[in-house]
Amino acid sequence: MKNLVPKKVRAVVFAIFALGILAGGASYCWQSTPLAVLAMIIFMVALGIHLIFYRCPHCGKFLDRSTGDYCPYCGQQMDPEEPPQDK
Numbered sequence: 001m002k003n004l005v006p007k008k009v010r011a012v013v014f015a016i017f018a019l020g021i022l023a024g025g026a027s028y029c030w031q032s033t034p035l036a037v038l039a040m041i042i043f044m045v046a047l048g049i050h051l052i053f054y055r056c057p058h059c060g061k062f063l064d065r066s067t068g069d070y071c072p073y074c075g076q077q078m079d080p081e082e083p084p085q086d087k
């Protein structure tokens with residue numbers, strides 16, 4: 001499988017998580033069990049995507065909560081589409 005850019009994975013996971021929070025909030029407001037179950041499923045999907053796809057595109061190590069531009073394991077830049085920054 002082609003490695004995904006961690007930034008994009010993070011954006012997707014964040015979007016799904018936001019959806020889960022919305023569903024959770026709605027289920028709480030309306031006392032709706034199906035919505036609560038849906039929220040749980042959404043959270044689990046977000047977590048699953050995070051665990052499976054949030055990896056370094058170079059060495060394939062799981063990045064956990066790392067949000068830097070460079071891999072903490074191999075030091076390579078996370079986003080191959082972005083030119084390296086001069087600093």
Ligand SMILES: [Zn+2]
Pocket residue numbers: 056057058059060061071072073074075076
């Ligand atoms: Zn790496």
